[in-house]
Amino acid sequence: MSKKTDFVKFDKVDKSYDGKVLVVKDLNLDIEEGEFVTMLGPSGSGKTTCLMMLAGFETPTNGEIFLDNNPISNIPPHKRGIGMVFQNYALFPHMTVFENLAFPLKVRKISQEDIEKKVDKALAMVSLDGFANRMPGQLSGGQQQRVAVARALVFDPAVVLMDEPLGALDKNLRESMQYEIKHIHESIGVTVVYVTHDQGEALTMSNRIAVFNDGKVQQLSSPDKLYEEPVNSFVAEFIGENNTFGGEVSEISNGTCKVKLEKGEIIANPISVKSVGEKTTVSIRPERALINPKDKMDNNQKGKIEEVIYHGDHTRVRLNLLGNSEFILKVPNSSQNLDIKLGNEINIGWNSHDARALDPK
Amino acid sequence: MSSETGKILTTDGIPLEESLKQAEKKNKIKAFLLVAPLLLFLIITYMIPIGDMFSRSIDDKMVTNMLPKTYKAMENWDGKELPPEEVFEAFYLDYKILVKNKTAGKLQTQLNYEKNGFKSVLKKLARKQKKFEEGNYKEQIMKVHKRWRNVEYWRAIKRRAPSYTYSKYLKGVDMYSNEDGKIVQVSEDRRIHRILWIRTVEVAFFVTLFCFLMAYPIAHLLATLPMKYSNLLMICVLLPFWTSLLVRTASWMILLQQQGIVNDFFVWTGLVADDNRPEMMYNKTGTYVAMTQILLPFMVLPLYSVMKTISPSLMRAGKSLGATPAVAFFKVYFPLTIPGIGAGCLLVFILAIGYYITPALVGGASGTLISNQIAYHMKSTLDWSFASAMGLMLLTGVLAIYWIYNKLVGVDNIKLG
Numbered sequence: 001m002s003k004k005t006d007f008v009k010f011d012k013v014d015k016s017y018d019g020k021v022l023v024v025k026d027l028n029l030d031i032e033e034g035e036f037v038t039m040l041g042p043s044g045s046g047k048t049t050c051l052m053m054l055a056g057f058e059t060p061t062n063g064e065i066f067l068d069n070n071p072i073s074n075i076p077p078h079k080r081g082i083g084m085v086f087q088n089y090a091l092f093p094h095m096t097v098f099e100n101l102a103f104p105l106k107v108r109k110i111s112q113e114d115i116e117k118k119v120d121k122a123l124a125m126v127s128l129d130g131f132a133n134r135m136p137g138q139l140s141g142g143q144q145q146r147v148a149v150a151r152a153l154v155f156d157p158a159v160v161l162m163d164e165p166l167g168a169l170d171k172n173l174r175e176s177m178q179y180e181i182k183h184i185h186e187s188i189g190v191t192v193v194y195v196t197h198d199q200g201e202a203l204t205m206s207n208r209i210a211v212f213n214d215g216k217v218q219q220l221s222s223p224d225k226l227y228e229e230p231v232n233s234f235v236a237e238f239i240g241e242n243n244t245f246g247g248e249v250s251e252i253s254n255g256t257c258k259v260k261l262e263k264g265e266i267i268a269n270p271i272s273v274k275s276v277g278e279k280t281t282v283s284i285r286p287e288r289a290l291i292n293p294k295d296k297m298d299n300n301q302k303g304k305i306e307e308v309i310y311h312g313d314h315t316r317v318r319l320n321l322l323g324n325s326e327f328i329l330k331v332p333n334s335s336q337n338l339d340i341k342l343g344n345e346i347n348i349g350w351n352s353h354d355a356r357a358l359d360p361k
Numbered sequence: 362m363s364s365e366t367g368k369i370l371t372t373d374g375i376p377l378e379e380s381l382k383q384a385e386k387k388n389k390i391k392a393f394l395l396v397a398p399l400l401l402f403l404i405i406t407y408m409i410p411i412g413d414m415f416s417r418s419i420d421d422k423m424v425t426n427m428l429p430k431t432y433k434a435m436e437n438w439d440g441k442e443l444p445p446e447e448v449f450e451a452f453y454l455d456y457k458i459l460v461k462n463k464t465a466g467k468l469q470t471q472l473n474y475e476k477n478g479f480k481s482v483l484k485k486l487a488r489k490q491k492k493f494e495e496g497n498y499k500e501q502i503m504k505v506h507k508r509w510r511n512v513e514y515w516r517a518i519k520r521r522a523p524s525y526t527y528s529k530y531l532k533g534v535d536m537y538s539n540e541d542g543k544i545v546q547v548s549e550d551r552r553i554h555r556i557l558w559i560r561t562v563e564v565a566f567f568v569t570l571f572c573f574l575m576a577y578p579i580a581h582l583l584a585t586l587p588m589k590y591s592n593l594l595m596i597c598v599l600l601p602f603w604t605s606l607l608v609r610t611a612s613w614m615i616l617l618q619q620q621g622i623v624n625d626f627f628v629w630t631g632l633v634a635d636d637n638r639p640e641m642m643y644n645k646t647g648t649y650v651a652m653t654q655i656l657l658p659f660m661v662l663p664l665y666s667v668m669k670t671i672s673p674s675l676m677r678a679g680k681s682l683g684a685t686p687a688v689a690f691f692k693v694y695f696p697l698t699i700p701g702i703g704a705g706c707l708l709v710f711i712l713a714i715g716y717y718i719t720p721a722l723v724g725g726a727s728g729t730l731i732s733n734q735i736a737y738h739m740k741s742t743l744d745w746s747f748a749s750a751m752g753l754m755l756l757t758g759v760l761a762i763y764w765i766y767n768k769l770v771g772v773d774n775i776k777l778g
Contacts, residue, residue, distance in 0.1 A: 055681055077680040090678035094696045103692070104682035155683065
C-alpha cells in the first residue's frame with residue numbers, strides 16, 4: 001500500500017483576523033499519511049492558527065486545505081473526523097475517564113459493547129487500565145494528558161492534532177510523555193500534526209518539522225537536516241545553539257567562500273550567498289568548533305576564554321573570538337586534559353563546511 | 362530513633378503534640394474573637410427576632426391570664442356536662458375584676474373568636490353581675506342568659522386554657538379547630554390564604570423561570586465577549602442594582618400603565634386598538650415583568666461566575682470529537698453550568714417568594730403575594746401573632762426548598778461567585 005504524500009495539504013493558505021495583518025502567508029504544506037509533522041515556531045508565528053484551520057475552528061481567508069484530496073474548508077469541525085489534543089487537556093470535568101473516552105463514540109452511535117471494547121483498548125494503549133471510573137480532577141497532570149491523547153485516538157481518526165499538549169507538564173514528565181506519544185504514533189500509524197514552541201520536543205518526536213516564523217514556513221525537513229543544515233539564519237538561530245558572525249563575502253569559488261568580518265576573515269560554506277559583496281551571517285554550531293584540533297581544519301583562530309560554566313557532562317566555554325564575545329564552545333567531559341581556564345588564550349579550529357554563510361540578519 | 366520512643370518532644374521537653382495543640386488553641390481563640398462581633402450581630406438581629414416571632418405566633422396567654430381562677434377550677438371538669446358551682450364562682454370572680462379594670466372587652470372579643478355570640482352574652486353578664494348576691498353563682502349566672510346553660514360556651518372557654526396555640530398556623534392555611542376540637546377547613550368563600558400561597562409559589566416559580574431564560578444567554582455572552590465589551594455589558598446588567606428599588610418599580614408603573622409608554626407604542630405600531638389597550642399593570646403581568654427585571658442580576662451573576670471558569674476549549678473538544686454544536690452544548694457546556702443555575706434559581710426563587718414592595722405597587726388585587734398579606738396584618742389589623750405565624754410558615758417553606766435542593770443537587774454544588 002503506497003502512502004499518500006499529500007494526505008493533508010495546505011494549498012496557498014492565507015489567514016487574517018483583522019483584515020490588515022496576515023497571520024499566515026501563502027502557506028503550502030503537504031503532510032504524508034502516517035507522518036508525524038511538527039509545526040515549530042515562536043509564539044505568534046501562525047502555527048496554532050494553522051492547526052485551528054485544520055481542525056475547523058478557523059477558516060482560511062484564502063486558499064484551501066485538503067484532507068485526503070477533499071477540500072475541507074466548508075466542513076464544520078464535528079464532521080471532519082480529526083482528533084485533537086488541547087493544550088490544557090480539555091477533559092470534560094463532569095464525566096469519568098470512561099465517559100470522556102466514550103463521548104466521541106457515543107455521538108457516533110456506536111453500540112455500548114463496542115464502546116467498552118474500544119475504550120478499554122485506548123486506556124491500555126496509554127497504560128491507564130483501571131482508571132476508567134476516576135474523574136479527571138482525581139488524576140495527575142500526566143495522567144490527564146494520557147486520557148486526552150486516548151480520547152483523541154479512540155474513534156480512530158485519520159489525523160490527530162496536538163496543540164502544545166505537554167506545555168503544562170514538568171520537565172521530566174514532559175520528556176517521558178514525548179517518548180510515549182512517539183511510541184503510540186509508531187504503533188498505530190496515525191497521521192499526527194503537532195504544534196510546539198519547544199525545539200527539543202520537536203526534534204525528538206517528529207518525522208519532519210515545519211519551522212514557522214512570521215506566518216511562513218521557513219524550513220520543512222527532518223530533524224537532523226534542520227539542525228545540521230538550516231537554510232536561513234532564523235532556523236539556525238531558532239534550532240539549537242549557534243555562533244554567528246556578520247560579514248561580507250569577499251571571495252566565492254568551488255563551494256567555499258571567504259567572509260570578511262570587522263576583525264579578520266573566515267572561510268565558510270556558501271548556502272544563500274551567490275556573489276562577492278553580499279552581506280551574510282555565518283553560523284557555526286558550538287560542537288563543531290574544536291579546541292587545539294588534531295586534524296587539519298581550514299579555519300584556525302585564537303580566542304580568549306571569558307567564562308567557563310560546568311554542566312556535568314560537558315563544559316560551556318564562552319570566548320572572545322574575532323570580535324564576537326558571545327562565541328560558545330561545548331567541551332565534552334573527558335579524561336583529555338585541556339587547558340580551560342579563565343583568561344587563557346586557546347586555538348580554535350573548524351571546517352569551512354560547518355560554517356554556513358546564510359542570509360544576513 | 363524518636364519514632365521508637367513513641368513521642369516527639371520539643372526542645373523544652375513538652376510533647377510536640379501538646380504544644381501544637383496549645384498553639385492551635387490560641388489561633389482558634391483569635392479566630393473566634395474575630396468573628397464574634399458578627400456572631401453577636403447575627404444573634405441579635407436574626408436569631409432573636411425569629412425566636413420572638415415564633416413565640417408571638419403561638420402565644421395565647423391573654424385569655425389564660427385573664428381567667429386564672431376559672432382555669433384552675435376547670436382542671437377537674439371533664440367538659441361533658443355543665444361545670445360545677447366552683448367554676449361558676451371562679452368565673453364570676455375573674456370577670457368581676459376584668460369589668461372593674463375595664464379590660465372585659467378583650468376577653469369578649471377573644472371568646473367570640475372561639476364561639477360566635479359569646480360577646481353579647483358576656484356584655485349582658487357585665488351589666489348584671491353588679492347586682493349579684495354572694496353564693497350560688499351558678500343559678501345567678503344562668504339566669505342572666507340562657508346560653509350559660511349551654512355547655513358549648515363553657516367548652517369554648519376551656520379550649521382557651523392552654524397558653525399556647527397553633528390556631529394561627531391553621532388560619533394561615535384557611536383551617537381552624539371547631540367546637541369539637543377537630544381541624545376543618547373554613548367555608549369556601551373565606552379561603553383567601555391558600556390562594557395567596559399558591560399564587561406566591563406560582564409567581565416565584567415563573568419569575569425564576571423567566572429570569573433563567575433571559576439570564577443564561579446574557580451570562581454566556583458576558584463570559585465569552587472580549588473584556589472591553591463584557592465590562593460594558595456587565596455595567597448594563599448591574600445598573601439596576603444601583604438604582605433604588607422604588608424608582609425601578611415606579612418606572613415600570615409609568616411604562617406599563619394603560620396610558621403608558623409601552624401601550625402607546627403598541628397603539629402606534631397598530632398592534633392593538635386605542636380603545637382596547639391591554640392591562641399590563643395591577644395584575645399578575647405587572648408583577649411578573651417588574652419582578653423579573655429586578656431579580657435578573659441575581660441570576661446573571663452566579664451564572665456568569667460559573668461560565669467564566671468553563672474553558673472555551675471544552676466546547677471545541679466536544680466538536681472536534683464529533684458532537685454537533687447542539688450536542689456539545691447540552692452534553693458538555695450545560696452540565697457544567699448547573700452549579701450556577703442552581704445557585705441563581707435558588708437565590709431568585711427565595712427572593713421572589715418573599716417579595717413585597719413590587720407586588721404591592723404593581724400587583725393590584727390579583728398580583729399581591731403572601732408577604733403583602735403579612736404586611737397587612739402587621740400594619741392594619743395589628744394581628745402580629747398571625748403575621749408572625751405566616752412569616753414563619755414562609756421561612757419554613759424556604760428552608761424546605763433549600764433542603765430539597767440540597768437533596769437533589771447538593772449544596773456544595775452551589776456557586777455564587
